[in-house]
Amino acid sequence: MMPELPVAAYLVVSVVLFSIGLFGALRRRNAIMVLMAIELMLNAVNLNLVAFSRYLPGAVAPGQVFAVFVITVAAAEAAVGLAIVLLLARSRRTADVPDVRDLKG
């Protein structure tokens, strides 16, 4: 039987995952890649929630239920996001964010 990992180990993985996601969300040009980077950030959140619910007394139900909600909402978010990108690709023949800049901002 392997010794149990401390909660800090999960936190390190989730922080790394979140940082990769945030970096991708800020630096990627392609809207679909940004969407995938955001999914990485959400997965870091889920890892946090499930890891905490394993280690904290009485936190099993709220943590895991929260994670299930995050997964569900992330699916809905991806659907809306892909619909927007699809419309954009149809009208402008591009999915690159920097190409979309008629509004000065």
Place this chain on the structure above:
Amino acid sequence: MYNLTPILPEMALSLAGLALLLVAVAPSARRAGVAEGVALAGLIAALLLLPLAQGPTAGRTGEVLGGMVAVDGFGGFFRAVLLLGALVVVLTGARYVRARGIAAGEFYALLLFATAGADFMAIAADLLAFYVGLETLSLASYALAGFLVGERWSLEASLKYFLNGATASALLLFGLSLAFGLVGTTSLAGMAAGLASAPWGGAAGALPAVALVFILAGLAFKASVAPFHLWTPDVYQGAPTPVTSFLSIVSKGAALAAIVRVVAVGLAPLHVEWQPVLAVLAAFTMTAGNVAALWQKDVKRLLAYSSVAQAGYILAGIAVGTSLGLEAVLFYVLAYLFMNLGAFGVVMALSGEGEGETLEDLAGLARRAPVLAGLLALFAFSLLGIPWTGGFVGKLLIFEAALEAGWAWLAVFIAVNTGISAYYYFLLIRQMYLRSAPRAEAVRAGGMLGAGLALAALGVLALGILPQTVIDWSGLAAFAPLP
């Protein structure tokens, strides 16, 4: 079986939204009219059900639905504001929706679902309810911003709003997951209790602050608080004007309510940390909004920066942290509802005629449409804070609350910013009254649009001339959410 009475208004909204989806696929020549009717009926039913949902004793605090939502005066006040806001948006926006050929059934359905989500943010007593409400509002708003499918700007607004919003949601969630890890509960009251009792020392001492930073960043985006406001002008300009109006009041109002719920209540034990942060953000937000508004040529962009500045004033009231400050916030939110919706309503009256939305289009409006020009002047005066308008009383209350709690520098910021904003609000008025009109034909604004504008104008004047009733009411409501 849970008692569902406290969420009757949201159930009415959802039912009306589902009915609208049926309207959208029904073969009818008068689809737009039917959709408007169903949307208005749903919103009015929700407003009528609100007293029933709040229960007999106003201001009581009770958590219901397994601790998911709180029935208190604060939630009731914000629900009334959000529902009223959505109602005025439908009234003033109906003509625009018809003129631009927007698919009415789907449009109003998403609008009602978004309003229901906003309501849940205002009454959330648990992180889970808050998060689901937030995403219901956000996902519907992303789609709404892109409803002018044929127009490039609208899709661009939708894409920018979505990418920024989804990133901000992820930041917020990461903060929430850390906060959950610290206390082991998703209940806001439980979180406050856990943070107050736990001994934080050593490396763990920094964790609450880290969680706070992530949560604040996510919420600041939703309320377009500087420096997270950069999406605001683009999205407000590109989105259909009724949606802009909706975002500026319902979406922003719900985000500010959530800041009070999550930060001022759930993270109350950390107030030494977040009060100065919120105060600096408030000062930065009003300055960034007002200064950027000075050189805008597009009316919607100008109003976007103006609404950023307005969020700064409201945030100042929250940062003060006293019940007097919260009372001022509630009053200001109500005044902001009427004056901002009114200003966007006048813009919609003009753009419905197929005119552009630049400052030039306002030239000589006083001669072409004296009533509309007078109304826009009234709303601009209120946004600026001229006496006898709701905006003046609201700003005065926040100013007083800041001074009373010893935030003198914040009060100075509010005063200086009011001076800066005078320039561009008077620019609007100068365009309308002192420039000659390039065109002569009159602009009409009757029917539902007229009713919505009249409601907004009445609200602004009533709050300015008879503020005491509302102050009493918001005093009652402000007391409830503080632990």
